Amino acid sequence: xxxxxxxxxxxxxxASLRAQGSLQFNDVKxxxxxxxxxxxxxxxxxxxxxxxxxxSTSSSAYLSISINGVSYLLMPSISSDQGRFQLxxxxxxxxxxxxxxxxxxxxxxxxxxxxxxxxx
Amino acid sequence: xxxxxxxxxxxxxxxxxxxxxxQSLAFSQVKxxxxxxxxxxxxxxxxxxxxxxxxxxxxxxxxxxxxxxxxxDAYILVNNQSVAVRSSRSGGGYYHAAGFVWExxxxxxxxxxxxxxxxxxxxxxxxxxxxxxx
Numbered sequence: 001x002x003x004x005x006x007x008x009x010x011x012x013x014x015a016s017l018r019a020q021g022s023l024q025f026n027d028v029k030x031x032x033x034x035x036x037x038x039x040x041x042x043x044x045x046x047x048x049x050x051x052x053x054x055x056s057t058s059s060s061a062y063l064s065i066s067i068n069g070v071s072y073l074l075m076p077s078i079s080s081d082q083g084r085f086q087l088x089x090x091x092x093x094x095x096x097x098x099x100x101x102x103x104x105x106x107x108x109x110x111x112x113x114x115x116x117x118x119x120x
Numbered sequence: 121x122x123x124x125x126x127x128x129x130x131x132x133x134x135x136x137x138x139x140x141x142x143q144s145l146a147f148s149q150v151k152x153x154x155x156x157x158x159x160x161x162x163x164x165x166x167x168x169x170x171x172x173x174x175x176x177x178x179x180x181x182x183x184x185x186x187x188x189x190x191x192x193d194a195y196i197l198v199n200n201q202s203v204a205v206r207s208s209r210s211g212g213g214y215y216h217a218a219g220f221v222w223e224x225x226x227x228x229x230x231x232x233x234x235x236x237x238x239x240x241x242x243x244x245x246x247x248x249x250x251x252x253x254x
Contacts, residue, residue, distance in 0.1 A: 025143050028164045028229040030198070052225040054203035057193070075207070075222045089225040108201055112228040 023047060023116040032110045033101040040111070042097045049114040050091040053101065056108040063109065066100040067093070145250035154244040156197070156237035159230050166248045167228040167236070170196065170205050173243035194241030199234055205242065 029048075031040045042048045053074050055063045063075035065087065072087040093099065095118070101109035148163060152171075159165050172194055192208040205224045230236060232252075238244055 025145060027143075028231045030228075030230060030234065032199075032201070052228045054198070054205075054224055054228070056202045057204060074225075076220065110198070110201075110203065112230075114229060 022119045024119050025114070026117045027115045029113040029115055030110055031099075031113065032108060033103075034108050036100070036103050039098050039100045041099070042093050042095050044095050045118050046095055047116050047118060048093045048097070048099075049116070050089060050093065050099070051112045051114060052089055053109065053111045055110075064102050065091075065111070066102055067091070068098050071102055144253045146253050148249040148251045151247040151249055152244045153236050153247050154238045156235055159232050159234045159236070159249075161232050162252050163232055164250050164252060165230045165234070165236065166250065167196075167226065167230065168246045168248060169226050170194065170238070170245050171243045172206065172241055174241045192241075195239040196242055196245055197235070197237040197239045198228075198230065202239060 026046065033040075050065070053063060053065055055075065062073065062077035064071050064073045066072070073085065074087055074089070076086065099111065101111065103109065145164065151157075151165075174192075174194070193204050194206040195202045196205055197203070203224070207222045209220060209222075236245065236247070
């Protein structure tokens with residue numbers, strides 16, 4: 001029974017040392033949007049690191065990312081976005097955050113995401 | 121009985137601490153991709169950047185009206201879908217001699233089963249391959 005107690009004590013100590021929380025790699029994801037209505041939501045107990053965003057053609061398009069309904073520019077359009085602030089990636093997003101990729105044309109948009117588990 | 125209880129306890133502690141379900145990435149190799157290749161099972165690829173094979177076209181700064189502009193783009197193919205990685209845009213006339221060069225932020229991550237190839241304006245893509253360690 002003595003080893004059992006020792007493991008219990010050291011296990012509890014180790015758990016308390018880790019109590020500040022940490023992030024644990026879970027998955028690599030590539031989300032593709034082909035319409036303005038496509039949204040992606042960060043699941044419960046996860047965080048997303050959005051590493052990059054891409055667009056299928058850039059000839060006349062702009063590229064932006066919408067976070068909880070607020071749009072941020074990633075690549076400007078020559079006709080209307082000159083001089084506008086461009087968001088710098090990566091972005092860290094908490095659970096429940098809703099992401100979409102607004103369109104100016106019929107282009108396909110994508111985001112590359114690292115997903116982490118939140119370890120309490 | 122005591123022994124089996126002990127190992128059940130160890131398993132519960134490890135599960136609670138996320139040790140059993142944990143995944144991590146272990147370095148596998150560095151690759152340079154030009155022709156289409158598929159990310160192997162149990163691997164992920166980290167795309168770090170491109171080697172371009174073409175200069176950007178000249179900047180347009182004169183002319184009139186809204187039709188006077190120039191684009192020069194470079195692409196990679198991800199799952200057979202073009203993705204712009206660099207773009208030069210400029211225009212005169214309506215665009216008031218505006219111009220800029222944009223480059224996609226790196227890295228991009230691809231999961232197992234994804235395909236990748238260089239496309240217009242790109243000679244090759246610099247990739248680090250990682251093994252998913254359960």
